[in-house]
Amino acid sequence: MTAAHPGTVIEALADYAAAECERSLPADVLHHAKRALIDWFAALLPGAQLPPATLLAAALADEFGAEGGAVVYGTGRRGPLRTAALINATASHIIEFDDIFRDAIYHPGCPVIGAALAAAQASGADGAALLRAIVIGYEVSTRIGVAVQPSHYRYWHTTGTIGTFGAAAATAALLGLDAGRMAHALATAATMAAGLQQAFRSDAMSKPLHAGHAAEAGALAALAASRGVTGALDVLEGEAGFGAAMSRGADWARAVEDLGRRYNICAMTFKNHGCCGHAFAAIDAALALRPDLDLDAIAAITIGTYRTALDVTDRRAVATPFEGRFSTPFTVASAVVHGSVRLDAVSPERLADPRVQALMRRVAMVVDPECEAAFPGRRSAVVTITLTDGRRLTQRQPTRKGDPDAPLTDDELADKFRELAAPAVGAAAAADLLATLRTLDTAPAEAVSRLGLGPPGPD
Secondary structure, eight states, X not given: OOSSSOSOHHHHHHHHHHHHTTSOOOHHHHHHHHHHHHHHHHHHHHHTTSTTHHHHHHHTGGGOBSSSSEEETTTTEEEOHHHHHHHHHHHTTSSSOOOBBGGGTBOOHHHHHHHHHHHHHHHTOOHHHHHHHHHHHHHHHHHHHHHHTTGGGGTBOHHHHHHHHHHHHHHHHHHTOOHHHHHHHHHHHHHXXXXXXXXXXXXXXXXXXXXXXXXXXXXHHHHHHHTTOOOOTTTTTSTTSHHHHHXXXXXTHHHHTTTTTSOGGGGOBOOSSSSOGGGHHHHHHHHHHGGGOOGGGEEEEXXXXXXXXXXXXXXXXXXXXHHHHTOHHHHHHHHHHHSXXXXXXXXXXXXXXXXXXXXXXXXXXXXXXXXXXXXXXXXXXEEEEEETTSOEEEEEESSOTTSTTSOOOHHHHHHHHHHHHHHHHOHHHHHHHHHHHHXXXXXXXXXXXXXXXXXXXXX
């Protein structure tokens, strides 16, 4: 493939993953892996109480048991690796507070951690092994994602497609697969990767299911490879392979550039708003202008941003939580009226708020050439608010709060975790879980097995 990485792309990625299993993580990488896991649990715990996670749990209830296997969060039960990966990964993508790797237009935490935690619990792995598997899953999948973007995102939901590779790599690492079997796990994952953009262009439950399918399919690919099932090792760059079918001009050199030396998990976006990330820059800009605003004096709001943001979030009417989370006019109007876009932004009362509904009708979205040129490396927006007296207030937002160049601090991430987790499991349990996650690299297998469940009860 290249002088530095002969063979196929899959083999180069598998060689990296197998080598990573044999070495200690750098301190900063370990820290960022913990941040990713904290953020994942923050999205998982409330999501586990909502459909479609609750509906999946009901549909698959005959697979649950009280002991053994992996925790199916929200049920208090355990299940097989694949079942837990499917339901937990789905749950973590429901409330739209999950992490983002900006350059790949991808939410890696949902499929990677959904599969990795289930595999760790099912196999009896300790905290250090789980964190290492998470890093491997993030690195393998984000690099494949970068290689096929931005054209891949025209029709495909990256979390469902690229996430399958991350889930396979993380699960394979926890199963102890060597480089050869790791490669076959990734190759098999490629042909099971799916998730169509059209699935979240309307109010449906398919989008979070993409994350769940990726976690389950990736785990299946790894389990199959562990027993000797083989895949086509040139499935990424082959003439009828993943790149040819699902992107235009895939650049596979990007998938292996600085592999094992530069870690993408250190450049994650952690969401600061409870909605689609394509709306974030506009929300940030609107919030910056808000202190100088009289709501009754707003005549119009114009949002200039990149084309993909319009394609996905230029929703002019909202009535459901899904529609609210995927409407930049609604989320910007809600931010201006209420000062934030958190979980309650899509409550029935807020969705029907006449002030928000009236203001969003005065919002227009347009493509801004500067924002379009910067995408996907930057997610930017420019918001102009025209007042009834003719004055115009403008804020250009070159990035988003939570992006790598404007990150949430550890304290801000902890505040987010407590805000989302405490209503789902209680403040005390949330505090205990946060403390465990912060020291997970020293946690034994029993602690990993009980993550989020609290200490074991008396015999």
